Amino acid sequence: MFQLLWILLIGFVLGVLAKLILRGPQSIPWWLTMLLGAGGALLGNAVSGWIGVRHTSGIDWIRHFLQIGFAVALVAFVAPMWSRSHPRR
Numbered sequence: 001m002f003q004l005l006w007i008l009l010i011g012f013v014l015g016v017l018a019k020l021i022l023r024g025p026q027s028i029p030w031w032l033t034m035l036l037g038a039g040g041a042l043l044g045n046a047v048s049g050w051i052g053v054r055h056t057s058g059i060d061w062i063r064h065f066l067q068i069g070f071a072v073a074l075v076a077f078v079a080p081m082w083s084r085s086h087p088r089r
Contacts, residue, residue, distance in 0.1 A: 011038025040071025
């Protein structure tokens, strides 16, 4: 249970960072921001393990940059689709 809460918290932080990096209007709800951030974290972990940089002797900067990069890509890809399918009133 604690691991799920941790994943959602990290997902929310990464999703908010992704929205700040993009700086444009992303009219996606907070729960979608959290899910996209969690997806970015999972993809970043998978790719960092695949290229062999998941566990290093210090801070895993490459893994963290990959996580943020995937979160930004997911938000940039999903936000326009969400806006088209859920227009503001």
